[in-house]
Amino acid sequence: MFQRVLICTDFADGLHRLTGFVSSLALAGMKQIVFLHAVPLWEKGIIPRVDNEKIEQAQTRLAKTLGESSTDVEVKIEVLSGKSVDIILKVAQNYQSQLIILGSQSRNLLTEKLVGSTMADLSHKTTIPLLVLRPQLISTYTAEELTLRCQHLFRSLLLPYNGTPAANYLVQQVKQLAQQQSARYVQACTLCWVLETTGNRSLPQKISPQQAQQSLSEIKTDLEKLNLQVETEVREGSTVTQILEAATMADISAIALSSATIGTAQEWLISSFAAELLRFSWYPVLFFPPQRR
Template sequence: MFQRVLICTDFSDGLHRLTHFVSSLALAGMKQIVFLHAVPLWEKGIIPRADTEKIEQAQTRLTETVGESPTDVEVKIEVQSGKPVEIILKVAQTYQSQLIILGSQSRSLLTEKLVGGTMADLSHKTTIPLLVLRPQLISTYTSEELTLRCQHLFRSLLLPYNDTQAANYLVQQVKQLAQQQSDRYLQQCKLCWVLEDTGRREVPKKILPQQAGQTLSQIKADLEKVNLQVETEVREGHCVTQILEAATMADISAIAVSSGTIGKLQEWLVSSFASELLRCSWYPVLFFPPQRG
């Protein structure tokens, strides 16, 4: 799966707790883990400068909490001063990270439009997958629960599907991960196609449930070739509501999505499925940014 991972924490998101669970993360296939904290620039003077005192404090805080790591796992700590997104991109490039883990507070669309967000900025500046964890959830796990969560971060994925370019790209990314993994870290996935219910009889559905089911069966057969256990389901109703319900009943580790609009101008005009899911989901969301080119 993902061997080189960058974990970003601002100490309010609960992700700094993961320093205690390096051994468990290793069981999810990680070989290199970089813990990153971005310190805002000191701006009380005329020229902004690095806040050396807070950098030292954060460095000490992370260093002291990293436990004894397995010999085959490289653990690095990076504390830098500046704009978070710029620092994340730079550090990810330095270590050739394959996955970026970060927290995301639950926000309204209006709040996100006004203040932006690290996730939104990163989503259209990098092609590295992002695993977004809800801070309130990570913070309330017991150590025993978090141990299991870290071991099985990617074991079972829910893939929302609707035959769009983004959905097909998502399926290909998951297939590629399954092909490349050295062990069965990703074991199963569930494909779920939600047919939007307009509530108006005079408006016929563009895709019938039988057609959606047939398409999902073809994708299932393709994914089973890379040693994945695959289930399919067709639902009707509001997309986000139905996907979250499917996640609850399917016992999944994370919801995987892709989108080409998060963080872009389109988001100011209409909320995409992926962005709405990120705001509403308590489940981890594995986001695949679209390829640039």
């Protein structure tokens, strides 16, 4: 499972709260946890320079809230100055991180196009899985709620599936997680195929509900061999709406996704399902970047 984890926080995303829940994160299988904060370069002068004052303030802030951890969990604090994406990639490489956790504000497509997205940038520069958490949710959890959330980050996953290469790649990644985990951190998953409706019922669907269910049943059989509890469901309607409804009814911990179009010119022309889900989902999203060729 994910034993070496990098948690990135800008303090506005609420993720710095996780410094007080190291023991709970250890119950999700984490053995090494690195808390990272990127400080922008100080650009008031002619030449940008490292803002040592803000670095010291951030280090103090993270260390102050760092809770006691069991002896088998290695905890590090890293505060560096520069561009956040570059720093994240550097630290992830240094610590050989297997998962990067970061927050994501709810934005529309135009805002994201103008200001950019750290998650979108990272998805094109790393193959390390990304766990995207909604800051408003993390900030409002009570300590008791956050304790349970940290313990069960990956217990039940929702996998949107539609027979595409990206969907098949997603299933393969979840299979690898199940095969590699030393304990049952991932216990269950729900496969959901949404047959997108255009509003014109006279147009034939590319695949029937029966065909979709048959495909899901075959994947279910394969995943159940890995000691996973698997449910399948076929829905009709708007893909994003139906997936979020399925997540609510299935009592899931996170939605798992993969896509090769997030942050690309193709997405600006036709917004992808994965990008839309990342914008609107209040559920944690476990994103698997595509393999680089």
